[in-house]
Amino acid sequence: MIESSRLSERSVEIDERIATYKGVWVFIETDCGHTNPVSWELIGEGRKLADTLGVEVWGVILSAPGDVNYDVAKDAFSYGADGVYLIEDEILGDYRTVPYTKGLTYLVNKYKPEILLLGATILGRDLAGAVATTLTTGLTADCTGLRIDVESNSMAATRPTFGGSLLCTIHTLKARPQMATVRPRVMEMPIKKNNRTGQIVNVNLGMKEEDIITKVVDYIRGQDQIQLAFSDFIVSGGRGLGKIENFRLINELATVLGAEVGGSLPLVQAGWIDSERQIGQTGKTVRPKLYIAVGISGAIQHRVGIDGANCIVAINSDPNAPIFDFAHYGIVGDAIKIMPSLTEAFRNRINQIVV
Ligand SMILES: Cc1cc2nc3c(=O)[nH]c(=O)nc-3n(C[C@H](O)[C@H](O)[C@H](O)COP(=O)(O)OP(=O)(O)OC[C@H]3O[C@@H](n4cnc5c(N)ncnc54)[C@H](O)[C@@H]3O)c2cc1C
Numbered sequence: 313m314i315e316s317s318r319l320s321e322r323s324v325e326i327d328e329r330i331a332t333y334k335g336v337w338v339f340i341e342t343d344c345g346h347t348n349p350v351s352w353e354l355i356g357e358g359r360k361l362a363d364t365l366g367v368e369v370w371g372v373i374l375s376a377p378g379d380v381n382y383d384v385a386k387d388a389f390s391y392g393a394d395g396v397y398l399i400e401d402e403i404l405g406d407y408r409t410v411p412y413t414k415g416l417t418y419l420v421n422k423y424k425p426e427i428l429l430l431g432a433t434i435l436g437r438d439l440a441g442a443v444a445t446t447l448t449t450g451l452t453a454d455c456t457g458l459r460i461d462v463e464s465n466s467m468a469a470t471r472p473t474f475g476g477s478l479l480c481t482i483h484t485l486k487a488r489p490q491m492a493t494v495r496p497r498v499m500e501m502p503i504k505k506n507n508r509t510g511q512i513v514n515v516n517l518g519m520k521e522e523d524i525i526t527k528v529v530d531y532i533r534g535q536d537q538i539q540l541a542f543s544d545f546i547v548s549g550g551r552g553l554g555k556i557e558n559f560r561l562i563n564e565l566a567t568v569l570g571a572e573v574g575g576s577l578p579l580v581q582a583g584w585i586d587s588e589r590q591i592g593q594t595g596k597t598v599r600p601k602l603y604i605a606v607g608i609s610g611a612i613q614h615r616v617g618i619d620g621a622n623c624i625v626a627i628n629s630d631p632n633a634p635i636f637d638f639a640h641y642g643i644v645g646d647a648i649k650i651m652p653s654l655t656e657a658f659r660n661r662i663n664q665i666v667v
Pocket residue numbers: 474475476549550551552553575576577578579590591592593594595596606607608609610611612613614617627628629630633645646647648
């Protein structure tokens with residue numbers, strides 16, 4: 313009897329504490345004044361969650377001091393944020409886990425948001441894990457859907473599980489904030505409204521360089537980074553191409569269309585393409601206007617990466633291939649024979665338009 317009354321007292325305590333957390337936050341990822349677009353996609357998504365809850369959306373910017381931070385804040389308002397918490401400090405110039413975790417956890421403990429969203433980028437994944445661990449709260453990584461469950465008044469965060477064969481929905485019921493990461497291009501980019509304004513709250517980090525053991529010695533940028541996630545046109549190859557020499561058919565069509573080149577996981581494993589070009593659950597999520605899938609079966613792990621494409625054209629010799637269940641247009645036949653004619657037809661059509 314005593315134990316059960318203690319338990320219910322404890323449960324009431326937790327519920328009361330949880331009720332003090334309000335609002336939806338998005339961590340705005342910046343690098344030398346450039347904002348990762350996933351931050352705007354998340355502000356758009358955060359706006360929908362906040363409207364359902366009847367609360368505000370705020371962004372968080374952690375950065376070295378500079379006027380550019382105020383431009384980023386203005387962009388955040390245009391995409392739907394009501395306000396921005398801004399911590400400026402030289403220490404935050406290059407990303408390091410310790411000062412960024414300190415800044416974000418300090419803000420959360422002070423202002424208590426009920427939801428905190430971050431991009432599932434290299435930086436976002438590192439920071440989200442460190443912040444969730446420090447705050448001892450729940451984090452659902454790589455979500456593909458977020459909504460408010462009205463009954464429990466909690467965020468329902470959906471993500472693939474069991475190798476992508478199932479989708480599971482996770483709730484953080486007894487801790488706050490409810491945290492989630494979402495990969496770039498999974499959510500739609502919101503419409504920018506330049507007349508929107510918002511509030512900026514400046515906060516001090518209160519940390520010294522001597523407190524941080526990691527130092528940034530050099531910054532080596534990758535060259536010719538592949539912008540697959542943001543390409544409007546993608547031609548993608550799969551195992552149905554048969555051999556590496558046939559991949560030139562993908563390159564040729566992509567060149568004619570001015571498209572990026574992608575592929576399925578087996579092609580990465582076979583060393584035909586760079587892992588940066590892999591599309592799907594463990595690769596990139598894309599949202600092109602046109603996605604041409606050549607010799608790709610359409611396994612669920614590939615499909616989750618292309619669900620946001622406006623138009624999917626599939627070329628496959630098997631009329632029962634799963635890709636035909638969700639492609640907008642399908643060509644049944646041998647890709648090795650079809651591709652040269654298709655490329656030629658596109659070339660002629662484009663030449664006619666240009667002339
Ligand atoms: C945890 C996990 C994560 C994964 N992540 C990813 C991921 O991110 N991305 C990904 O792609 N996969 C991923 N996979 C693998 C996925 O399950 C599939 O095995 C993979 O997508 C299949 O690639 P494919 O369609 O190229 O090959 P296959 O499944 O072998 O399909 C080849 C297709 O080509 C067709 N074909 C054959 N010959 C021709 C021809 N001459 N002309 C036209 N069509 C032809 C066949 O009918 C077939 O449909 C993952 C799997 C797991 C377990």
